[in-house]
Amino acid sequence: MQVIKVLIVDKEMEFTSILTDRLCSWGFAATAANSVEEALAAQAALAPEVAVIVLRDREGRGLDLMSLLQAGDPAVQVILLPCKGAAIAGMRGMERGAADCIPLPLELGVLINSIRKVTGSSHSIEIEESDP
Amino acid sequence: MKILLTVQENSIAPRFDQATEVMIAEDNGHKGLTAEPRTIILPHRSAEELSDLIVKEGVQCVICGGIEESFHKFFTWKKITVIDGVIGGHAEALQRCLAGELQPGTVLSSAR
Numbered sequence: 427m428q429v430i431k432v433l434i435v436d437k438e439m440e441f442t443s444i445l446t447d448r449l450c451s452w453g454f455a456a457t458a459a460n461s462v463e464e465a466l467a468a469q470a471a472l473a474p475e476v477a478v479i480v481l482r483d484r485e486g487r488g489l490d491l492m493s494l495l496q497a498g499d500p501a502v503q504v505i506l507l508p509c510k511g512a513a514i515a516g517m518r519g520m521e522r523g524a525a526d527c528i529p530l531p532l533e534l535g536v537l538i539n540s541i542r543k544v545t546g547s548s549h550s551i552e553i554e555e556s557d558p
Numbered sequence: 559m560k561i562l563l564t565v566q567e568n569s570i571a572p573r574f575d576q577a578t579e580v581m582i583a584e585d586n587g588h589k590g591l592t593a594e595p596r597t598i599i600l601p602h603r604s605a606e607e608l609s610d611l612i613v614k615e616g617v618q619c620v621i622c623g624g625i626e627e628s629f630h631k632f633f634t635w636k637k638i639t640v641i642d643g644v645i646g647g648h649a650e651a652l653q654r655c656l657a658g659e660l661q662p663g664t665v666l667s668s669a670r
Contacts, residue, residue: 444579444599480601509601531611534597 430545431472432456435465435491436480436507445478448534454541462491469498475545478537480530481508486515492524503544507532559585561655562617563648564608565597569669570644570651574625575605582615583652590656605629612638621651621660645669 432454434442442458449456457472459465468474477495479488492504503525508516516527525544528536541547561584564570564577571577583595600607609629612620619639633640644651646666654660 438602440578440603441599441601448597448599482601507601510607530601531607532599532601534599535594 429453429455430476430541430547431474432541433459433465433468433472433474433477433495435459435477435488437461437482438480441480445532445534445537449538449541452534452538462494465491466494466498469495469502473499474502476503476505476525476541478505478507478541481506481512481515481519484511484515486512486518489515489519489522492519492522496523505537505540505544507537559618560616561585561619561621561652562612562615563651564620564622565648568649569647570621570623572623572645574608574622574629574642576603577608577622578603580608580611581648581652582617585656595652609633619655621648621655 432449434445434456436442437460439460442460446456446458457468459468479492481488495502495504506516506519506524506527507530508527509530513529520527526540528540560582563581564574565579565581566577578600580598581595582598584592586592605626613636617638620633621641621644623644625640625642630640630642641660641662643663647668650666650668651660
């Protein structure tokens with residue numbers, strides 16, 4: 427089974443850390459990046475199939491990063507996570523070629539389904555988490 | 559009944575206002591959970607936004623660690639049960655809650 431590589435980009439280390447841990451526990455190869463530089467370096471080193479970018483402002487500065495990642499690898503699928511107040515930036519991102527846009531707070535199951543959808547993956551993921 | 563647990567790693571988050579991850583489970587009376595619990599990750603620490611989420615989701619029971627009195631009062635006013643001061647693993651906390659055995663201030667065996 428091929429493991430899907432996911433790059434998670436946000437300036438908030440706590441958010442990327444939790445999300446990376448949870449996605450890894452669901453069988454993804456998730457990597458966190460907390461700056462544009464880190465994101466570009468991770469893309470060059472790991473060639474992720476999916477990039478998850480948090481949009482924290484109205485201007486949607488994360489959209490510039492989306493363009494850079496798409497220029498580095500046109501096949502990369504970008505999923506945007508707009509915070510409250512950044513919904514318009516998320517819509518602009520969809521117009522510019524983002525594969526999906528999921529508003530925060532993030533329901534983990536929704537993101538997992540979106541990653542599966544944009545990568546065309548239908549395999550079942552082994553649950554390692556000890557949820558009751 | 560819809561139950562929300564504040565989570566930090568695999569335990570109940572020690573402080574409500576510092577939680578950035580929650581789990582929502584739905585209990586169907588004696589038949590147990592209606593589905594797998596949902597995990598929700600918040601963009602940042604905010605008791606207000608977490609409180610909004612709890613109200614919007616129609617949560618009826620909150621399981622957490624320490625919580626500010628104002629939020630406790632607000633939830634009580636909204637007829638939401640608060641089981642606070644819980645220490646230990648979130649999975650055990652949920653099981654004990656479903657069994658009707660979880661009280662405020664409980665220190666679970668997973669914490670020892």
